[in-house]
Amino acid sequence: xxxxxxxxxxxxxxxxxxxxxxxxxxxxxxxxxxxxxxxxxxxxxxxxxxxxxxxxxxxxxxxxxxxxxxxxxxxxxxxxxxxxxxxxxxxxxxxxxxxxxxxxxxxxxxxxxxxxxxxxxxxxxxxxxxxxxxxxxxxxxxxxxxxxxxxxxxxxxxxxxxxxxxxxxxxxxxxxxxxxxxxxxxxxxxxxxxxxxxxxxxxxxxxxxxxxxxxxxxxxxxxxxxxxxxxxxxxxxxxxxxxxxxxxxxxxxxxxxxxxxxxxxxxxxxxxxxxxxxxxxxxxxxxxxxxxxxxxxxxxxxxxxxxxxxxxxxxxx
Numbered sequence: 001x002x003x004x005x006x007x008x009x010x011x012x013x014x015x016x017x018x019x020x021x022x023x024x025x026x027x028x029x030x031x032x033x034x035x036x037x038x039x040x041x042x043x044x045x046x047x048x049x050x051x052x053x054x055x056x057x058x059x060x061x062x063x064x065x066x067x068x069x070x071x072x073x074x075x076x077x078x079x080x081x082x083x084x085x086x087x088x089x090x091x092x093x094x095x096x097x098x099x100x101x102x103x104x105x106x107x108x109x110x111x112x113x114x115x116x117x118x119x120x121x122x123x124x125x126x127x128x129x130x131x132x133x134x135x136x137x138x139x140x141x142x143x144x145x146x147x148x149x150x151x152x153x154x155x156x157x158x159x160x161x162x163x164x165x166x167x168x169x170x171x172x173x174x175x176x177x178x179x180x181x182x183x184x185x186x187x188x189x190x191x192x193x194x195x196x197x198x199x200x201x202x203x204x205x206x207x208x209x210x211x212x213x214x215x216x217x218x219x220x221x222x223x224x225x226x227x228x229x230x231x232x233x234x235x236x237x238x239x240x241x242x243x244x245x246x247x248x249x250x251x252x253x254x255x256x257x258x259x260x261x262x263x264x265x266x267x268x269x270x271x272x273x274x275x276x277x278x279x280x281x282x283x284x285x286x287x288x289x290x291x292x293x294x295x296x297x298x299x300x301x302x303x304x305x306x307x308x309x310x311x312x313x314x315x316x317x
Contacts, residue, residue: 002027012037018059018174019043021121026064026128040169042177044125050075057166061122062129076165080115080188082131093156093165096138097188099131100315104153105144113156114138114193116186119179123187134217134236134265135315139193155195189221192232192270202232203274204303205282206248206292208255209262216289217265223281229271235311238263247306248292255292266311268304275300 008030009017018040019029026044032051040059041048047065050058050072058077060067066083069075073090084102086092090109096102097115104110115138126133141153162181169175183190205220207213221231239259244252269278275297282291294300 004030008032009034009037009039016040016169016171016174018169018171020173020177021061021119021125024061031058038167038169040174040177042119042121042174044129048081059117059166062125062131064129064131078115078117078162078166080126080129080131082129086110095156095160095162095165097131097133097136098138099135101137101140101142103142103144107145108150108152110141110153111156112138112141112153113160114190115188116162116183116190117179117181118185118187119177121177126187132236132263133188133214134234136188136191136234137193138191139195155193158195184222189218189231189234189267191234192230197232197270198230199270199272199274201272201274201297201300202268202270202304203278203294203300204266204268204292204307205278205294206255206264206266206307208258208264208290208292210289212289213262213265216286216291217267219285220278220281221267223285224269224274224278227277227281229269229274229277232268232270233308234265234267235308236263236265237311237314239310243310247303247310249306251292255290258290266307268308 007027010032012034014036016038021042024043024045026046028046029048034056035054038057041061044062048063048067050069053072053075055074060079063081067079067081069086069089071088076093078095080097082099084098086107087105089107093111095113095115143152168179207217241256244256248255275294278293282293294303
């Protein structure tokens with residue numbers, strides 16, 4: 001029999017508390033009426049509600065469904081979820097990975113950045129929660145209750161350091177989790193999202209399903225960011241033959257047979273010379289792997305629009 005007390009933090013003040021990997025195991029969790037606390041859920045869960053918390057630092061591992069913040073203020077959070085919502089919140093700063101469009105309602109002073117975090121169990125927890133590391137719309141916020149002339153949300157500084165917001169846990173029990181907040185080790189690829197692009201040249205690269213899709217996509221990200229290009233957005237999604245015609249145009253026929261194996265992983269890189277750099281990296285590093293890559297600077301921005309517009313429609317954004 002499950003005891004709800006094992007899945008609740010309530011009425012705490014000035015404490016550091018948490019759950020180690022394996023301790024929540026897909027259950028629901030409730031956090032309420034906490035003040036000046038550091039709270040860490042190093043596991044996957046079904047849903048999480050956070051109510052009436054003040055000045056707390058919160059880490060939430062992958063959430064299969066929704067996370068809902070209500071009546072919270074001055075909290076700093078790291079969150080990975082399928083759906084993100086806030087209502088009646090003030091001054092939340094969130095490093096977010098969210099598979100769908102995040103929604104804020106009657107909330108002010110909200111700031112968002114891209115989730116970055118690593119510990120060894122995290123990749124499997126993402127799988128257990130049914131979340132893809134490539135589906136992250138952290139900066140595409142929908143404000144349900146906009147006020148004309150005011151902006152209720154913005155983005156965190158680009159150089160924001162995760163540990164300055166949510167420090168590593170200080171309690172002996174939680175120190176056992178081998179955490180890294182180094183951007184290069186983050187389980188989620190760090191994307192620019194809605195920030196201003198630095199160049200008018202972007203390039204689309206699409207990997208097809210197979211044993212090494214994730215590893216290959218990560219390798220290309222490392223290679224390209226190592227050369228100074230920026231990763232704007234990523235997406236993992238299933239495609240059908242007619243989608244391929246719309247997105248890949250005249251090359252569609254060579255990729256259609258690959259679509260039956262599972263979802264594709266798409267990456268948008270930005271920077272002057274991105275197309276050429278992406279093509280040569282793919283030729284050098286991934287020879288023998290079928291990858292769609294934009295053919296020229298002229299067609300690339302259309303490729304990016306075609307793919308991500310298709311993906312947004314599929315995901316009902």
